[in-house]
Amino acid sequence: MIAKLTDGERSDLLPTLDGWAHEPQRDALTKRFTFDDFVGAFGFMTQVALLAEKADHHPEWSNVYNRVDILLTTHDAGGLSQRDIEMARQIDAVAKG
Numbered sequence: 271m272i273a274k275l276t277d278g279e280r281s282d283l284l285p286t287l288d289g290w291a292h293e294p295q296r297d298a299l300t301k302r303f304t305f306d307d308f309v310g311a312f313g314f315m316t317q318v319a320l321l322a323e324k325a326d327h328h329p330e331w332s333n334v335y336n337r338v339d340i341l342l343t344t345h346d347a348g349g350l351s352q353r354d355i356e357m358a359r360q361i362d363a364v365a366k367g
């Protein structure tokens with residue numbers, strides 16, 4: 271069973287991430303990514319999808335043209351876990367190319 275982050279752990283870890291916000295309602299991380307065009311956005315989503323499948327940890331996301339909004343939370347933990355922190359870092363690395 272994956273453990274949910276404590277408030278203290280979250281407070282320590284959030285500032286180490288690049289531009290991710292904490293959504294308290296879902297106890298989740300959220301971030302908007304914007305690309306030059308739809309192809310750029312969908313290519314990003316394709317790469318993230320492969321990482322998510324490999325990690326068995328999947329985002330909740332939406333795409334409108336060149337924008338991708340991502341929400342990360344751990345369903346099995348009922349909130350944020352270390353897996354979300356790790357996935358956020360991997361997603362940022364993909365976005366940086």
Ligand SMILES: C[C@H](O)[C@H](O)[C@H]1CNC2=NC(N)=NC(=O)C2=N1
Pocket residue numbers: 326327328329342343344345346347
């Ligand atoms: C059965 C499968 O391993 C689990 O349902 C995985 C799949 N992907 C997941 N993704 C996320 N975000 N949270 C989970 O708890 C989760 N659990």
